[in-house]
Amino acid sequence: MLQAISSRVISSLLVIVGSLTLVFCIFYLLPGDPVLSMVDPTSVSPEVIENLRHQLGLDRPFHERLLAYFGDMLTGDFGRSIVGSEPVLPKILAQVPATLLLTAASALIAVAVGVSLGVLSAVRKGGIIDFVARVVGLFGISMPTFWSGILLILIFSVQLRLLPAMGSDGFATLILPAVALGFVGAGSIVRMVRGSMLDVLNEPFVTTLRAKGLREGSVNYKHALRSALIPAVTLIGMQIGDMLAGTVIIETVFSRQGVGRILADAIMAKDLPVVQGIVFFTAILYVGINLLVDLSYAAIDPRVRRKGA
Amino acid sequence: MKNSAAIAKSVAERSAAAPRREGRRKAGRRFRFGAAELLTGLAVLTVVFLAACALFPRLIAPFSPTDMNTAAILQAPSSIHFFGTDYFGRDVFSLVVYGTRDSLLIGVSAVAVGVLIGGTIGALSGYIGGRTDTVLMRLIDVLLTVPGILLALAIAAALGPGLRNIVLAIAVSSVPGYARVMRGQIMTIRKRGYVFASRALGARPSAVLLKHVLPNSLAPLLVMATLGLGTSILAGAGLSFLGLGVIKEIPDWGALLSQGRGYLTVAWWICTFPGLAITLFVLSVNVIGDHWRDAVDPKRKGRG
DSSP: OHHHHHHHHHHHHHHHHHHHHHHHHHHHTSSSOHHHHHSOTTTSOHHHHHHHHHHTTTTSOHHHHHHHHHHHHHTTOOOBOTTTOOBHHHHHHHHHHHHHHHHHHHHHHHHHHHHHHHHHHHHTTTSHHHHHHHHHHHHHHHSOHHHHHHHHIIIIIIISOOSOSSOOSSSHHHHHHHHHHHHHHHHHHHHHHHHHHHHHHTSHHHHHHHHTTOOHHHIIIIIIHHHHHHHHHHHHHHHHHHHHHHHHHHHHHTTOOSHHHHHHHHHHTTOHHHHHHHHHHHHHHHHHHHHHHHHHHHHHOHHHHHHTO | OHHHHHHHHHHHHHHHHHHHHHHHHHHHHHOSSSHHHHHHHHHHHHHHHHHHHHHOHHHHOSSOTTOOOTTSTTOOOOSSSTTOBOTTOOBHHHHHHHHHHHHHHHHHHHHHHHHHHHHHHHHHHHHHOHHHHHHHHHHHHHHTTSOHHHHHHHHHHHHOSSHHHHHHHHHHHHHHHHHHHHHHHHHHHTTSHHHHHHHHTTOOHHHHIIIIIHHHHHHHHHHHHHHHHHHHHHHHHHHHHTTOSOOOSSOOHHHHHHHHGGGTTTOHHHHHHHHHHHHHHHHHHHHHHHHHHHHHOGGGTTOO
């Protein structure tokens, strides 16, 4: 068990190094001068461009840049914002709680709706719950979050005046964005859990349990569900990662504070150090979430516990 | 010797043909009540209609998308302006029709580029195996360390706004999925009897790959590409919504929606209809993709 955890942690660290390299490659190796994409060369003097290039370390050779970049990032120096010239990391950290709160609330909705609807629809295949589940599944993966968010605002804020359309103070402002973001995750999870549950219900061990005279409820919700959740858990982890990334759009739609919002603003302002810092920071959170998900396997899958793999 | 070669050849031909027949039989058996077929039919019609909008917007849109009728600003949907008008007096229905082209273009090209790169990497990785496989798959793993939407966003931000850059960004972020599916499929197919038979006949590895392995490995990749088209359109609209698209006279759906956001309280229709267009298209593509996947994947029979 301990060995399994430590090997997972080590591979997560490798993944972080990988994502660091990826972010570096995106921002420093792609064709196109990052400086020119940040400022308009016709309106800015050559000295400013030269200064910026120096500030970003673009005048140094490649290997030096990569090493310096690794060093900076791992010591928490994410550089300075071009626009406000404040350090990037504190700017991000200040917004993290708001974004994590939104992600957690969305994940809660997605998992609760996704898993329960998915399981019920597989158990009562062809019934009304199955129909609802399939509609949620299809619409969930087909609706753009910025549109479902806007529809929610139109219905609950503009028409019914029940919930605030924007802002980030208090529980009431959290509901609409979390529902909009959670619905997408719910769609994917419903589809996955339903399929996985249907597969499991067809397996011989389920027939055996029934033949042994177990009650239907026990077969479905104790034995089959556990088995069906194993493949779903990986997807849930990835969905939470996607929801984390999806906050960029949702925080913009609902004018909420958060990492996603400053990312969207930084993109508009072509503030690449901020964009870069947030992408890397989100990648770390993503790795962390997936690590937790992997470790939770041990809790639901006895095979993993025994093998220690 | 010649005789054994002939037998091997006929075995190869027969087994190469077998998977196709299998797929067709299952496709026929799956839908008993026709409700699913009706849904798929509707989805196909929607896709055909939207494709027509993209190709011949002039024939479908009643107004020019750039016509600014100052006498009809922010009008609600009516029999003249089906989807209402915006703050310049432009006809929203015509804007949506004309916006189809760029919106679909982003999605379709991103999928095409993604499938081409991902499929090639996956095929080489699965067929050659060994160290090539390890290296290519580690590269793919690196791409997977950042969530797809964020990866596309980062690439688009680094490249700067523009249609081509959006396509590239979405394509790259979709490469890992296609590469993995292709690799897995190739690894199964290359162990089939007809592949061994073809090798035994002395066919060159490249010929075996192109003539036997690849054609029989394509189905899951194409199904995934269909479902991926929905994802790519959503991603494209999202990037466009965030302002990474091109500022054009005729906005695509994402940009149109973003423009209408400022008028939410006075004109719900400007945001609602482009979003509806995105949803309808993606929904249809997903319905078609689901149908096709169920038909191709024998494991999914009876899931209906």
